[in-house]
Amino acid sequence: MPNEHANRRPAQGRFAYQGLDRVIHERARLGLLTTLITASAPVAFNDLKQLCTLTDGNLSRHLKVLEDEQLVAIEKGTDHNRPLTLCRITPRGRIRYLEYLSTLEQVLKDAAAIAGTGEEEKSADPFLRLRPATQ
Amino acid sequence: MPNEHANRRPAQGRFAYQGLDRVIHERARLGLLTTLITASAPVAFNDLKQLCTLTDGNLSRHLKVLEDEQLVAIEKGTDHNRPLTLCRITPRGRIRYLEYLSTLEQVLKDAAAIAGTGEEEKSADPFLRLRPATQ
Numbered sequence: 001m002p003n004e005h006a007n008r009r010p011a012q013g014r015f016a017y018q019g020l021d022r023v024i025h026e027r028a029r030l031g032l033l034t035t036l037i038t039a040s041a042p043v044a045f046n047d048l049k050q051l052c053t054l055t056d057g058n059l060s061r062h063l064k065v066l067e068d069e070q071l072v073a074i075e076k077g078t079d080h081n082r083p084l085t086l087c088r089i090t091p092r093g094r095i096r097y098l099e100y101l102s103t104l105e106q107v108l109k110d111a112a113a114i115a116g117t118g119e120e121e122k123s124a125d126p127f128l129r130l131r132p133a134t135q
Numbered sequence: 136m137p138n139e140h141a142n143r144r145p146a147q148g149r150f151a152y153q154g155l156d157r158v159i160h161e162r163a164r165l166g167l168l169t170t171l172i173t174a175s176a177p178v179a180f181n182d183l184k185q186l187c188t189l190t191d192g193n194l195s196r197h198l199k200v201l202e203d204e205q206l207v208a209i210e211k212g213t214d215h216n217r218p219l220t221l222c223r224i225t226p227r228g229r230i231r232y233l234e235y236l237s238t239l240e241q242v243l244k245d246a247a248a249i250a251g252t253g254e255e256e257k258s259a260d261p262f263l264r265l266r267p268a269t270q
Contacts, residue, residue, distance in 0.1 A: 010182040010185045010186045011185075011186065012185050012186075012188065013185075013186070013187070013188040014170075014186045015166040015167070015169055015170040015186045015187050016166055016186075016187050016188035016189075017162055017165065017166050017169075018188070020162045020165070022162065025160070025162055027152055027155045027157065027160055030152065030155070030242065031150040031151055031152050032150070034150055034152075034242060034245050034246055035149075035150040037246065037249050038245060038246065038248045038249060047145040050145045050146075050147050050148075051145045051146065051147075051148070051149050051150045051151075052148075052150050052151050053147065053148040053151035053153070054151075094249075097246075097249075098249070101243070101246055104239065104242065104243060105243065107165065107169060107239065108236070108239060108240065108243065110169050110173060111169055111172065111173065111232075111236055113173045114172050114173060114229075114232075114233070
């Protein structure tokens with residue numbers, strides 16, 4: 001039996017964004033990694049707290065997740081005899097962040113169709129006018 | 136007592152990205168809203184499933200969250216006598232999505248410093264060389 005919609009099926013997974021790695025996508029961790037990847041040197045725990053507006057507990061918890069995934073490295077040292085915890089992104093973290101970023105860029109490209117011209121709208125709307133709008 | 140770092144404190148909340156609304160930021164819901172906001176007509180439940188690679192259960196759950204926040208509207212109707220559920224983004228959803236998007240753009244702008252030139256790096260690294268790199 002012919003299917004009149006056969007050629008108009010929505011593209012499987014077109015908006016699944018599976019590259020949005022859950023470890024990185026979480027808001028606080030996205031902020032932390034963006035801080036660390038753009039910093040020119042390791043960043044102190046207390047500075048991360050301020051830059052990302054996190055409590056001690058939240059920052060520790062998210063750093064632990066990132067450390068367990070080997071995306072950041074944490075070093076304990078001293079500064080003028082006071083304890084100092086320094087955080088940096090690892091090479092693995094850098095790669096994973098860049099992969100994540102490419103999917104994030106895709107979201108923005110797709111979303112560019114919203115305000116957009118008919119041209120843009122078509123390119124991000126590859127799937128349907130399968131069914132009419134509601135009556 | 137003078138503080139040698141007084142003028143070099145990290146910018147409070149510079150990387151907090153509080154505009155990344157948790158309702159929208161969740162990966163599946165970001166995909167759903169991007170689908171709906173770029174679609175030219177309401178999208179059928181089954182098509183959303185395919186486009187976002189979600190199971191029935193997950194799709195229902197995320198749509199419920201979005202509906203509770205009045206970001207999407209769901210209408211039940213029929214198509215050739217078969218039940219058909221259609222989803223669309225609400226005007227409120229559109230506004231919230233656009234607000235979200237502006238923060239997402241900021242993340243990408245900040246991240247642009249990674250590969251970037253010294254110029255870009257300075258602009259996204261407003262806080263420190265507070266402390267030296269590890270020895």
